[in-house]
Amino acid sequence: MANDAPPRWDRRMQQRLARGEAAALGELYDRLASLVHHLAHRVLEDEDAADRITREVFTYVWENPDAYDPKQGSLRSWIATLTHRHAVHRLRSRTADDDSDGDGGGDEVAVEERIRGASVAARADYIVTSMPAPLRAALELAYFDRRDYRQAAAALGVTEDEARRRLRLGLQLLSTAYVPPPRTTAPPGYGRAL
Amino acid sequence: MSGAGGPERYDPGDFPDYGHGDSSGDGDGDSSGDGDGDGTAGPGDTSGIPSEPDGPPRIPTPRSAAEDTSGWPGPLMPLPEPADPAEPADPPAADPPADRQPGTARPDTAPPPSHDVLRSLLGAWALTACAPDETAAVEAHLNRCTSCAEEALRLREAVGLLHAEHSLDLDPLLRSRVLAGCLGRRPARIPVPGWAAAYDAEAARLDALLRDMGDAEWRAPVRLKWFDGHRLTSRNTTVAGVIGHLMVVDGAVAAALALPDPLGEHAPGSPSARTEAYWHAEPDATGGTGPSTALRELWREQGHALVRTVSFAGRGASDLSVPFGDFTLPVRDAFLDRAFECWVHAGDIAEAVDYPYELPASAHLKAMIDLCARLLPDALAERRRAGLAAPPRRLVEAGAPGRTLHLEVEGPGGGDWYIPLDSPAAKGTAEEAVAHIALDPEAFYQLAAGHVPPQEAAVGQMGDVEAIRDVLFATASLSRL
Numbered sequence: 001m002a003n004d005a006p007p008r009w010d011r012r013m014q015q016r017l018a019r020g021e022a023a024a025l026g027e028l029y030d031r032l033a034s035l036v037h038h039l040a041h042r043v044l045e046d047e048d049a050a051d052r053i054t055r056e057v058f059t060y061v062w063e064n065p066d067a068y069d070p071k072q073g074s075l076r077s078w079i080a081t082l083t084h085r086h087a088v089h090r091l092r093s094r095t096a097d098d099d100s101d102g103d104g105g106g107d108e109v110a111v112e113e114r115i116r117g118a119s120v121a122a123r124a125d126y127i128v129t130s131m132p133a134p135l136r137a138a139l140e141l142a143y144f145d146r147r148d149y150r151q152a153a154a155a156l157g158v159t160e161d162e163a164r165r166r167l168r169l170g171l172q173l174l175s176t177a178y179v180p181p182p183r184t185t186a187p188p189g190y191g192r193a194l
Numbered sequence: 195m196s197g198a199g200g201p202e203r204y205d206p207g208d209f210p211d212y213g214h215g216d217s218s219g220d221g222d223g224d225s226s227g228d229g230d231g232d233g234t235a236g237p238g239d240t241s242g243i244p245s246e247p248d249g250p251p252r253i254p255t256p257r258s259a260a261e262d263t264s265g266w267p268g269p270l271m272p273l274p275e276p277a278d279p280a281e282p283a284d285p286p287a288a289d290p291p292a293d294r295q296p297g298t299a300r301p302d303t304a305p306p307p308s309h310d311v312l313r314s315l316l317g318a319w320a321l322t323a324c325a326p327d328e329t330a331a332v333e334a335h336l337n338r339c340t341s342c343a344e345e346a347l348r349l350r351e352a353v354g355l356l357h358a359e360h361s362l363d364l365d366p367l368l369r370s371r372v373l374a375g376c377l378g379r380r381p382a383r384i385p386v387p388g389w390a391a392a393y394d395a396e397a398a399r400l401d402a403l404l405r406d407m408g409d410a411e412w413r414a415p416v417r418l419k420w421f422d423g424h425r426l427t428s429r430n431t432t433v434a435g436v437i438g439h440l441m442v443v444d445g446a447v448a449a450a451l452a453l454p455d456p457l458g459e460h461a462p463g464s465p466s467a468r469t470e471a472y473w474h475a476e477p478d479a480t481g482g483t484g485p486s487t488a489l490r491e492l493w494r495e496q497g498h499a500l501v502r503t504v505s506f507a508g509r510g511a512s513d514l515s516v517p518f519g520d521f522t523l524p525v526r527d528a529f530l531d532r533a534f535e536c537w538v539h540a541g542d543i544a545e546a547v548d549y550p551y552e553l554p555a556s557a558h559l560k561a562m563i564d565l566c567a568r569l570l571p572d573a574l575a576e577r578r579r580a581g582l583a584a585p586p587r588r589l590v591e592a593g594a595p596g597r598t599l600h601l602e603v604e605g606p607g608g609g610d611w612y613i614p615l616d617s618p619a620a621k622g623t624a625e626e627a628v629a630h631i632a633l634d635p636e637a638f639y640q641l642a643a644g645h646v647p648p649q650e651a652a653v654g655q656m657g658d659v660e661a662i663r664d665v666l667f668a669t670a671s672l673s674r675l
Binding site: 019020021022023024025026027029030033034037051054055058059062063120121124128139142143144145146147148149150152161163164165166167168169170171172174175177178 | 314315316317318320321322323324325345348349351352353355356364365368369371372373375376377379380381382383384385386394398401402405408409494498501502505
């Protein structure tokens with residue numbers, strides 16, 4: 001969740017990948033592999049399949065670093081989009097294979113539901129990593145460090161009122177992940193062709 | 195973290211129903227919830243919100259914090275008697291009869307907080323970050339205030355999106371496979387030197403272990419153990435103290451590569467002096483009150499910088515020497531040494547926080563054992579000079595075969611090494627072997643890390659007892675703080 005990086009890091013990473021620096025690939029993996037694997041796993045619910053998607057996504061990025069356009073958004077959200085597409089593609093083709101065995105029908109609803117859930121998770125990741133740092137810090141203290149809001153206020157050096165406000169506002173922002181954004185206001189990087 | 199789950203996990207029907215379990219008769223009917231009574235309310239569905247202010251509560255209690263199935267902060271406090279005339283007391287008839295405990299006294303008569311205060315608490319409530327009395331007051335309010343109830347439902351659903359990526363489930367060896375797959379498709383123009391790969395992988399593995407740790411785990415006590423040449427010795431620190439230790443000793447390599455030294459200029463050279471200097475200057479690190487994520491990032495960024503730097507320097511860097519105070523290693527061996535230290539201390543940390551930790555990838559394991567085998571003849575000679583090992587049995591010309599111990603590490607990543615016994619300059623050969631020891635990678639780890647008394651290492655042994663004893667002790671003496 002704290003894996004966001006400044007735009008400068010994104011551009012620099014792209015340059016390093018483009019010039020074929022293996023160490024940059026390792027750094028990119030360290031920063032984003034858990035996100036990629038997690039998003040793939042959400043869609044496919046299968047460890048091996050998520051491993052395969054992780055390999056595919058990093059291979060794609062390593063072979064096509066120029067496909068990323070920093071003007072369209074963060075490297076992280078671009079890679080999240082790539083992952084989602086690869087995983088959904090894999091899920092749909094897997095479901096199609098199952099259907100050809102004579103099964104089908106009800107599965108499709110479950111598949112679409114799972115894809116929807118994964119889209120929400122991807123949007124949530126985008127929202128969390130792009131929300132103002134003070135809001136995110138408050139959420140992290142309350143959720144990951146299990147502080148109550150008074151302890152969070154003390155840790156952040158703000159009033160208790162302010163801590164409550166940040167927690168509420170942060171969650172309000174996050175809850176918009178459930179609403180699919182209209183095409184025009186999609187997060188940058190979403191909707192790009194592979 | 196395993197806090198990740200599908201959206202179905204946040205369906206109200208899945209919430210533990212604390213209220214029903216807490217049937218101690220304290221009249222908390224308002225907060226007991228009926229989350230399992232309405233299977234139709236899915237995420238985003240607010241149709242379950244009561245339209246009547248005094249209807250039965252439809253909001254289940256908040257979900258517990260990540261990975262915490264028993265995270266409820268305690269039994270709910272008895273609700274204060276509603277004293278605000280604007281908000282009439284619940285008519286008993288409106289409560290679910292099964293939950294109602296008529297006639298139970300509610301001793302607390304303090305007025306409930308205002309609507310604005312309660313609304314401001316909704317975020318904290320959804321995150322289970324309120325005091326118990328506030329939680330109870332919010333939940334009572336949700337039965338009366340439709341707009342707050344709708345928001346509460348929405349915010350609580352949003353909490354479900356605040357999961358950590360489940361990196362613990364990520365196979366640590368996947369990294370090597372993914373990177374190898376990438377490099378197979380498009381070879382690197384600036385590769386990571388082979389001798390730096392073990393360090394790169396071990397640091398990434400430890401980093402993945404640290405990623406999911408909360409503050410409490412960063413403060414978890416860790417006992418560092420090593421063999422000081424005479425006996426096992428140990429030092430208590432914390433997870434944060436261990437990362438600081440790794441960072442400042444890695445710093446000796448950084449300094450040798452003209453990268454910034456985390457201890458600044460004129461830093462001491464030896465690993466123990468560097469560590470003591472750091473622990474002295476940063477008592478917070480060992481006490482664990484320091485900002486753990488910042489420390490982790492410093493350590494990690496330095497590690498990435500080391501790998502980056504030797505990648506660019508290429509072959510030219512491999513023969514630079516890294517001074518560690520009382521000993522010096524060529525950069526390539528310093529990286530293997532640091533990889534081994536990283537593995538050892540990741541094992542210490544994993545043990546302290548009770549996480550599993552696997553062996554390194556076999557190629558990396560082999561490189562680390564190989565370093566150890568190459569250091570052994572000198573370590574033996576040093577112990578001999580100190581009177582701690584038996585004198586040489588015969589004089590061997592430099593480069594000539596001499597008495598040899600056959601060191602065999604079993605399993606993938608293992609192999610056979612031939613350690614010359616009489617002089618570091620002699621050549622170890624299978625033909626001259628007078629002793630043979632065999633151990634598995636785990637036993638090698640325990641021995642070379644100085645975690646077990648050398649004479650008790652789980653080692654199969656055959657041949658010259660004195661030679662075996664001397665090599666076991668010399669292997670353990672490679673360990674240090």
